[in-house]
Amino acid sequence: MSPVRLHINVDHVATVRQARREAFPDPVSWALACEAAGADGITCHLRFDRRHIQDEDVRRLREAVTTPLNLELALTPEMVGIALESGAELFCLVPESREELTTEGGLNVRAELERVREVSAALSARGGVVSAFVDPDEGALEASAEAGCAFVELHTGTYANASPEETERELERLHTACERAHALGLGVNAGHGLTLENVAAVARLPHVQELNIGYAIVARALTVGVDAAVREMKAAIEEAKA
Numbered sequence: 001m002s003p004v005r006l007h008i009n010v011d012h013v014a015t016v017r018q019a020r021r022e023a024f025p026d027p028v029s030w031a032l033a034c035e036a037a038g039a040d041g042i043t044c045h046l047r048f049d050r051r052h053i054q055d056e057d058v059r060r061l062r063e064a065v066t067t068p069l070n071l072e073l074a075l076t077p078e079m080v081g082i083a084l085e086s087g088a089e090l091f092c093l094v095p096e097s098r099e100e101l102t103t104e105g106g107l108n109v110r111a112e113l114e115r116v117r118e119v120s121a122a123l124s125a126r127g128g129v130v131s132a133f134v135d136p137d138e139g140a141l142e143a144s145a146e147a148g149c150a151f152v153e154l155h156t157g158t159y160a161n162a163s164p165e166e167t168e169r170e171l172e173r174l175h176t177a178c179e180r181a182h183a184l185g186l187g188v189n190a191g192h193g194l195t196l197e198n199v200a201a202v203a204r205l206p207h208v209q210e211l212n213i214g215y216a217i218v219a220r221a222l223t224v225g226v227d228a229a230v231r232e233m234k235a236a237i238e239e240a241k242a
Ligand code: PXP
Pocket: 009, 011, 045, 072, 092, 094, 102, 103, 133, 153, 190, 191, 192, 193, 194, 212, 213, 214, 215, 216
């Protein structure tokens, strides 16, 4: 079985920094510590309100990070313009509303089909690999393939928040979506709400290539340090696949 890559989202290191408008903690040096501990890629999300990652962070991450850099972006002209100039290798198209605490659901690719097609083509023309962050629904997968996305990132938040009685059903939805996405020729990533406790079942899903995990690793690093937090998560993913 091919290994599942761990991409670490550094947004919430910047959340702590922005809470005091200080220069620390620095998401860029934290990203480098993640890489040193075995992260396979680094992810960040530049939001409209700049609540965590700043434009300058994207530029500095691009300069410093040596693993693939994944930029999450909404479909607005501003964000697409920044993404096109960012030099990131990977792009994940996400929905964004100002009120949400975090990305709350998948992108409605069917409703935004033409825009997703246009943005995906523009980013791909720059050599980027584009994914759409979608709920594990057949319609969203089909629309992502129609729009020319290379990958989908399956939203695992509903699985992560499910009650014990609903967990199996949510995993089954993710399983079906993985098979369907693969059949449509899409690569499969997954993320949101993943923790040391719930990651194994997602890592074992068929065709999953990459997991994007942020909050749980940042939070865990407060207790055990970044090196141990990353190594623990890598080990949990590797054991699940073994
Ligand atoms: N994937 C996407 C598209 C996201 O928007 C986020 C949250 O920024 C994540 C993964 C990571 O989620 P979490 O921080 O809950 O691990």
